Amino acid sequence: MKRIAFAVAAGVLFGLGLAVSGMTNPDKVLNFLDPAGQWDPSLALVMGGALAVSVPGFAWLRRRGRTLANEALPAPPSSRLDARLLVGSALFGIGWGIAGYCPGPALANLTHAAEAIVFVIALLAGSRLARLLPAPANR
């Protein structure tokens, strides 16, 4: 129950952050990705503001080695670069550049923009399709 309460609190903060920062507006995202047009650098400051909190926060937790509930933290991320990472990120970038939605802002728009409902259904279908690919050789 406590775990769920923390998750709800994190979700509320995340959703507020997306809405306050304007990242729920797909035009703002597309204009960030368009330095040759009417460039809007806001997204870079959203990332910067997030990392200014999370980089020291994660560093502190890494040193601590445990969560606040004294559970083990996940193992450090792998550093292996593979084709799945590169091709997947490239396809994600193309989709992001078409509509201006990545998963967070699309969900944040679910009660606000009708198009977000269509987008999220397509996103879940696309994710299902990716599961049909053979599993990675060794991880």
Added chain:
Amino acid sequence: MPTAFTPVSALIGGALIGLAATLLFATLGRIAGISGIVTAAVEQESERGWRIGFLLGLILAAGLWLAASGVAPRTGFPLPWLIAAGLLVGFGTRLGSGCTSGHGICGLSRLSRRSLVAVLVFMGFGALTVYVLRHVIGGIA
């Protein structure tokens, strides 16, 4: 459509997102990667409770803020392009194990080389796509 550069609200909103990611990692030891959380919430029964809680918190908090702020949603974006974009984002984030939040915020905070590469690749391809659609073909958005 042109948008104004909004540095103050961008930094404040960004800090809230960073706080959210840190909170989830500190309390549950989980990565706030939205693509992974939403897919797992739909497809897996185990650990569903916290994922649903996180998503409902996100959807309702952002929805209330947007409703109160009175901004108009985008309308009239072509449906075939919207569906193609959703399919690509869902397929690509599953294959590449993360999106803007998982790789861009949590991964970079964990100093992951994979995440740094992922961010550079999706930002590069995003910008390339916008360039082609707006300045070469010219038209959809």
